[in-house]
Amino acid sequence: MSPEYANFDLLVDRSESGYKARVTESPAGQATAAVTISAAVAEIQAAVAQGWAATDLEQATVKEWGTALYAALFPGEVETCLRRSLDAAERAGRGLRIRLRLADVPELATLPWEFVYAPALSRFLALSRQSPLVRYMELGEAQPSLLVDPPLAVLCVLSDPTDLSPRLEVENEWRSIQDALAPLVAAGRVTLERLPAPTLTALQAHLRRKNVHVLHFIG
Numbered sequence: 001m002s003p004e005y006a007n008f009d010l011l012v013d014r015s016e017s018g019y020k021a022r023v024t025e026s027p028a029g030q031a032t033a034a035v036t037i038s039a040a041v042a043e044i045q046a047a048v049a050q051g052w053a054a055t056d057l058e059q060a061t062v063k064e065w066g067t068a069l070y071a072a073l074f075p076g077e078v079e080t081c082l083r084r085s086l087d088a089a090e091r092a093g094r095g096l097r098i099r100l101r102l103a104d105v106p107e108l109a110t111l112p113w114e115f116v117y118a119p120a121l122s123r124f125l126a127l128s129r130q131s132p133l134v135r136y137m138e139l140g141e142a143q144p145s146l147l148v149d150p151p152l153a154v155l156c157v158l159s160d161p162t163d164l165s166p167r168l169e170v171e172n173e174w175r176s177i178q179d180a181l182a183p184l185v186a187a188g189r190v191t192l193e194r195l196p197a198p199t200l201t202a203l204q205a206h207l208r209r210k211n212v213h214v215l216h217f218i219g
Contacts, residue, residue, distance in 0.1 A: 026081055044069070
């Protein structure tokens with residue numbers, strides 16, 4: 001079964017001297033600290049501006065970038081709050097979902113925060129089921145419901161690159177999705193497919209052949 005999650009809401013916004021990171025909700029309370037844009041982070045910004053491609057990066061570079069981004073995103077008391085929140089969530093038998101809010105600093109939103117690597121934990125946060133990092137978008141108004149004639153077509157794309165570590169538990173995720181949707185599939189209300197080859201070319205070909213209402217990506 002997929003773990004339940006407590007939320008760690010992390011807001012980055014401007015301050016008089018630059019930027020600040022503020023934990024607005026977490027199992028360990030709130031915290032605030034100044035964000036320092038180091039020379040390493042500035043180099044990442046420059047690479048992004050030049051149109052870098054993730055596929056061109058070696059794993060060592062990804063980890064190096066991730067460490068620099070972690071230092072920027074979790075300074076001082078914010079990191080302390082994160083560690084305490086992780087401990088509290090673990091004691092409760094839950095994961096910790098890190099929800100990153102960057103709406104007020106769009107110039108920082110282009111940075112690859114999904115690379116964040118916690119040296120003390122020896123893991124990329126976004127790749128961990130215990131501490132997934134997601135970008136949190138606040139919507140000003142409710143989105144209209146998707147109206148379709150049954151069955152609802154769900155396509156899952158599960159990617160697990162062999163040259164990155166830690167490896168993702170995609171097969172466990174796939175089984176969890178199958179178990180969760182089994183009653184709806186049996187009732188003819190949902191169709192569930194898995195893309196055999198998780199590549200952009202295969203996905204484009206599939207979407208040209210079939211209508212898909214929901215695309216679920218893990219990777």
